Amino acid sequence: MIYTITLNPAIDLVIITKKLEANTVNRTENFELQPNGKGVNVSFILKKMGIKNMATGIGGGFTLDYITAGLEEKGIKTKFLKVKEPTRINVFTRVLDQNVEYKEVNPGPEVGPEVQDKFLKYLKDTLKADDTLIISGSFSKGIKAEYLVEIAKITAEKDIKLVIDSSSKVVLDTLQYQPYLLKPNDQELASFFDLNEKLDQEKIIELARKLISAGCQNVLVSLGENGAALINKDHAYFGNAPKIQALNTAGAGDTMLGTFIGEKSKAKSDTAALKSAIAAASDTASRSGLTDFKLEKYLKEIQVSEIK
Amino acid sequence: MIYTITLNPAIDLVIITKKLEANTVNRTENFELQPNGKGVNVSFILKKMGIKNMATGIGGGFTLDYITAGLEEKGIKTKFLKVKEPTRINVFTRVLDQNVEYKEVNPGPEVGPEVQDKFLKYLKDTLKADDTLIISGSFSKGIKAEYLVEIAKITAEKDIKLVIDSSSKVVLDTLQYQPYLLKPNDQELASFFDLNEKLDQEKIIELARKLISAGCQNVLVSLGENGAALINKDHAYFGNAPKIQALNTAGAGDTMLGTFIGEKSKAKSDTAALKSAIAAASDTASRSGLTDFKLEKYLKEIQVSEIK
Numbered sequence: 001m002i003y004t005i006t007l008n009p010a011i012d013l014v015i016i017t018k019k020l021e022a023n024t025v026n027r028t029e030n031f032e033l034q035p036n037g038k039g040v041n042v043s044f045i046l047k048k049m050g051i052k053n054m055a056t057g058i059g060g061g062f063t064l065d066y067i068t069a070g071l072e073e074k075g076i077k078t079k080f081l082k083v084k085e086p087t088r089i090n091v092f093t094r095v096l097d098q099n100v101e102y103k104e105v106n107p108g109p110e111v112g113p114e115v116q117d118k119f120l121k122y123l124k125d126t127l128k129a130d131d132t133l134i135i136s137g138s139f140s141k142g143i144k145a146e147y148l149v150e151i152a153k154i155t156a157e158k159d160i161k162l163v164i165d166s167s168s169k170v171v172l173d174t175l176q177y178q179p180y181l182l183k184p185n186d187q188e189l190a191s192f193f194d195l196n197e198k199l200d201q202e203k204i205i206e207l208a209r210k211l212i213s214a215g216c217q218n219v220l221v222s223l224g225e226n227g228a229a230l231i232n233k234d235h236a237y238f239g240n241a242p243k244i245q246a247l248n249t250a251g252a253g254d255t256m257l258g259t260f261i262g263e264k265s266k267a268k269s270d271t272a273a274l275k276s277a278i279a280a281a282s283d284t285a286s287r288s289g290l291t292d293f294k295l296e297k298y299l300k301e302i303q304v305s306e307i308k
Numbered sequence: 309m310i311y312t313i314t315l316n317p318a319i320d321l322v323i324i325t326k327k328l329e330a331n332t333v334n335r336t337e338n339f340e341l342q343p344n345g346k347g348v349n350v351s352f353i354l355k356k357m358g359i360k361n362m363a364t365g366i367g368g369g370f371t372l373d374y375i376t377a378g379l380e381e382k383g384i385k386t387k388f389l390k391v392k393e394p395t396r397i398n399v400f401t402r403v404l405d406q407n408v409e410y411k412e413v414n415p416g417p418e419v420g421p422e423v424q425d426k427f428l429k430y431l432k433d434t435l436k437a438d439d440t441l442i443i444s445g446s447f448s449k450g451i452k453a454e455y456l457v458e459i460a461k462i463t464a465e466k467d468i469k470l471v472i473d474s475s476s477k478v479v480l481d482t483l484q485y486q487p488y489l490l491k492p493n494d495q496e497l498a499s500f501f502d503l504n505e506k507l508d509q510e511k512i513i514e515l516a517r518k519l520i521s522a523g524c525q526n527v528l529v530s531l532g533e534n535g536a537a538l539i540n541k542d543h544a545y546f547g548n549a550p551k552i553q554a555l556n557t558a559g560a561g562d563t564m565l566g567t568f569i570g571e572k573s574k575a576k577s578d579t580a581a582l583k584s585a586i587a588a589a590s591d592t593a594s595r596s597g598l599t600d601f602k603l604e605k606y607l608k609e610i611q612v613s614e615i616k
Contacts, residue, residue, distance in 0.1 A: 017412065027415075030414075030415065033394060062370055062374045103331075104334050105334065106338075
């Protein structure tokens with residue numbers, strides 16, 4: 001079974017309005033609610049690929065209920081532990097007159113040590129050898145970055161494939177537990193090594209190989225409009241991104257990760273999985289929701305090359 | 309029994325953030341969710357005064373569930389008819405660096421004729437002589453202003469005290485059904501007569517008496533920092549507002565209305581009810597939530613005078 005973990009789920013409230021003026025009532029044109037959170041998105045992507053998976057994590061209130069209802073409506077099983085405060089609602093306001101977007105990302109609820117321990121116990125009791133565990137995104141208030149290491153330890157003990165999408169430098173401390181895959185973007189990869197520079201191909205390979213030597217099995221690096229790279233012990237593959245008009249890049253990284261893991265779970269080759277992952281992520285970036293996996297036109301435009 | 313009607317309930321999402329910049333992620337300081345809607349607020353106020361009441365209306369989705377749960381948690385019974393789309397979430401963002409507030413008021417869900425008819429039937433089947441019905445606020449998409457007249461007709465047939473807080477000119481068409489009370493503010497009172505001017509005391513009395521001659525029993529006019537007026541067949545009372553530092557005037561009008569009706573239901577005099585209503589509304593305006601009815605200091609500052 002594939003499990004996703006979201007420790008700070010969110011609802012996206014997407015508002016469209018002609019104007020946004022201070023200290024007056026702005027009557028808006030339209031609003032839409034969407035369940036979100038990086039692990040939640042990965043679950044939706046896997047399910048769209050026909051892959052059974054379970055969405056887990058920690059959240060609270062009626063806003064969490066909305067997210068789990070949205071997942072279950074799509075046939076995805078859920079197991080979220082509950083805290084007292086509600087899961088956050090993030091607000092994205094597109095102002096037509098100014099042609100700008102205001103993104104307001106709210107803090108998550110406070111999660112105490114008791115619920116954190118209970119969630120680790122749930123993982124210990126539930127996960128079995130050969131399961132895959134994907135942990136994505138930020139943590140709620142009260143959960144330290146080191147919680148990631150505790151989860152990694154459990155997966156190592158039980159021989160579970162661990163997949164991590166986190167911008168925290170604490171991922172370096174999980175490498176001793178041989179995670180199956182890390183998915184940084186180029187900026188995150190640089191920040192793991194305290195660099196603050198635009199990485200070229202050579203540097204990406206060099207840094208990814210440092211992660212591999214320290215124990216990681218695969219590094220999938222998303223590069224935005226430059227595509228993505230997959231680096232492991234034996235190979236370094238780069239794939240270009242197709243030309244798209246980016247509309248909403250939210251969820252593109254989650255789509256890339258979910259598609260890659262989904263393709264690998266179907267025993268596809270690294271290069272085929274990388275190509276699909278780039279195509280699906282590009283499609284997600286070009287529309288308001290997640291990809292519908294009609295990817296022929298994108299796949300034609302993507303070449304994957306091995307860098308020796 | 310006292311019933312409140314809210315035909316376009318809302319959740320308020322109140323965000324505090326240091327900055328709000330376009331096209332970048334603004335990580336906010338704090339957010340809070342509150343059940344809202346003008347009738348919902350009146351229900352909360354009545355309950356705070358120890359007066360049993362029932363909150364009714366039309367809404368939808370998990371957001372309506374949150375509102376009804378909030379009401380029921382306070383011991384207020386609810387009866388909301390459900391539509392498919394969710395009840396709206398309005399967003400109020402206070403930006404600390406700029407010292408401004410951005411208010412985004414979203415449209416309500418579409419309410420079809422079937423649900424509208426069902427709600428009228430519910431009122432016909434449920435209301436009894438001597439009940440009070442308070443209808444407050446805007447209507448959801450699909451509900452015409454004339455719906456107010458249909459409700460007024462039902463209350464007249466059944467000898468029910470009708471209370472209306474609406475900015476729609478259609479209130480004029482309800483006067484033939486002798487509503488117990490209208491609660492316009494001064495701007496709304498002017499707009500009922502197609503005037504667009506600041507009304508003085510004399511003009512307020514003149515216009516209110518026109519409403520009285522057309523059938524209305526009482527007119528409660530809220531005047532913001534100038535207090536409020538109560539005009540009926542026999543009297544015209546004016547009360548000043550105490551000096552306050554206004555923090556959040558949302559809900560002040562609902563507090564005034566709820567307190568006035570609550571005091572009258574306890575057989576208080578017009579002048580006593582007007583005084584309490586101004587004090588409670590002032591207290592609501594001076595804080596982030598609704599009043600807690602500790603009003604001694606405000607009551608001392610309010611004088612009610614009769615204008616002959």
